[in-house]
Amino acid sequence: xxxxxxxxxxxxxxxxxxxxxxxxxxxxxxxxxxxxxxxxxxxxxxxxxxxxxxxxxxxxxxxxxxxxxxxxxxxxxxxxxxxxxxxxxxxxxxxxxxxxxxxxxxxxxxxxxxxxxxxxxxxxxxxxxxxxxxxxxxxxxxxxxxxxxxxxxxxxxxxxxxxxxxxxxxxxxxxxxxxxxxxxxxxxxxxxxxxxxxxxxxxxxxxxxxxxxxxxxxxxxxxxxxxxxxxxxxx
Numbered sequence: 001x002x003x004x005x006x007x008x009x010x011x012x013x014x015x016x017x018x019x020x021x022x023x024x025x026x027x028x029x030x031x032x033x034x035x036x037x038x039x040x041x042x043x044x045x046x047x048x049x050x051x052x053x054x055x056x057x058x059x060x061x062x063x064x065x066x067x068x069x070x071x072x073x074x075x076x077x078x079x080x081x082x083x084x085x086x087x088x089x090x091x092x093x094x095x096x097x098x099x100x101x102x103x104x105x106x107x108x109x110x111x112x113x114x115x116x117x118x119x120x121x122x123x124x125x126x127x128x129x130x131x132x133x134x135x136x137x138x139x140x141x142x143x144x145x146x147x148x149x150x151x152x153x154x155x156x157x158x159x160x161x162x163x164x165x166x167x168x169x170x171x172x173x174x175x176x177x178x179x180x181x182x183x184x185x186x187x188x189x190x191x192x193x194x195x196x197x198x199x200x201x202x203x204x205x206x207x208x209x210x211x212x213x214x215x216x217x218x219x220x221x222x223x224x225x226x227x228x229x230x231x232x233x234x235x
Contacts, residue, residue, distance in 0.1 A: 001059050001234065002027040002219050004227055005070075006044075007206075008035045008053030011175060013107060015168030015203050017054045017070050020161050022199035022216035024078035029219045030206065031227045036118075038224065046228060057227060061234025068103050071161045072096070083161060091155070098147070098154050098162040102169060106144060109136035110172045117176075137178040141187060148186035152193070159197070167194040168203075 005021060005028055007014035012035065021028045033039050033053050040051050048055040048065045056064045056073065064070050075084025075095070085092035112133030116126050144166075148154065154162040170191050173179060181188045194200050198215045205212035212218075222230075 001230055002029055003059055004029045004031050004057040004222060004230070006031045006033050006047055006053055006055040006057070006224075006227070008033050008039060009207050010035070011172060012053050012207075013067055013165070013168050014054030015171075015207065016161075016165035017056070017067060017074070018203040018206060019164035019167065019197070019199045020071055020074045020083070022202055022214060022218070023081070023083055023159065023164065024074050025081055025216055026074065026077055027217040027219055030221045031224060032221065033224070043224060043228060046231065057231060059234075061231060063231075067165060068099050071099060071165060075161050082158070095155055095160055095162055098160075099165060101143075101147070102162060102165050106140045106166070107169050109133065109140040110169070110176065112136065113172075113176045113178070133176075134178050137173065137176070141173075141179050141181075141184050145184040145187050148190065150186050153190065163190070163194060164199075167191065167197075167200055 003026070005014065005017055007018055007030055009032060012033075018030070033044060035053070038044055039053060045051050047057065047063055050065065052065065054065070054067060054070055056070045058064065064073055072084075076087070078084050079086065085095060110133065112129045116129040116133065121129070153159060154166060170181075170187075173181060181191060198213075202212050202214055202216075202218075204210075
C-alpha cells in the first residue's frame with residue numbers, strides 16, 4: 001500500500017504537503033476531505049481524532065497528522081532528492097526553524113479572519129476580530145520579508161519544504177485581501193515564482209477537480225470509505 005494524504009478543501013493548508021510529495025518523488029495517493037462537512041465526521045476522526053487536515057496514512061497503517069510532522073516525514077524519506085536534510089544538521093535546523101515560523105506565526109495570523117468568516121457574531125465583535133487578524137497578517141508579512149532578505153527561496157539554496165508550506169498559506173491573502181503583496185518585493189517574487197512550479201499547478205488542479213498532470217509519483221485518488229478499509233486491513 002502506498003501512503004495516502006488526506007487533503008482538505010477548500011483552501012486547506014494540506015496544499016503544501018501535496019506540493020512536497022510531488023517534489024519528493026515518493027509514491028502516494030490522495031483522499032479529498034471536504035471542510036467542514038466531512039472533516040468533522042466520526043468516520044474521518046478514525047484517521048485524525050482532532051478532525052483536521054492534513055493527515056498521512058502510511059504504508060504500515062500508522063497515521064501522522066499536523067503539517068510540520070508530515071513535511072518532516074516526507075523530508076526524512078527524500079533526503080537523497082535534496083528536499084530533506086539529516087536531523088541535527090545545520091540545514092535541517094534552518095528548515096525546521098522556518099517551518100516553525102510559518103506554522104506558529106504566518107498560519108496563525110489568518111486564524112482570526114477565518115473565524116470571523118465562518119462564525120456568526122455581533123458586528124462589533126466581527127469588526128474587532130477582523131482588525132486583529134489584519135494587523136497580525138500585516139506583521140507576519142513584514143517579518144517574512146525580513147527573513148527572506150532578498151533571497152530567491154526561503155532557505156536560499158533552492159525550493160524546500162518551507163517553500164511548499166509557504167505557498168499553501170500565502171494564497172489565503174488572495175482570499176481575504178489583507179495586504180498588497182507587491183509591498184513585500186522578495187515575498188511577492190517567491191509567491192509568483194511558486195505559481196509557475198509544476199507541483200503547485202498540480203495541487204491547484206487537484207483541489208479544483210481539473211485535469212492534473214503529476215510530475216511525481218501520484219497514483220490516483222481514493223475516497224474516504226476505501227481509505228478506511230485500507231486502514232483496517234493494515235491494523
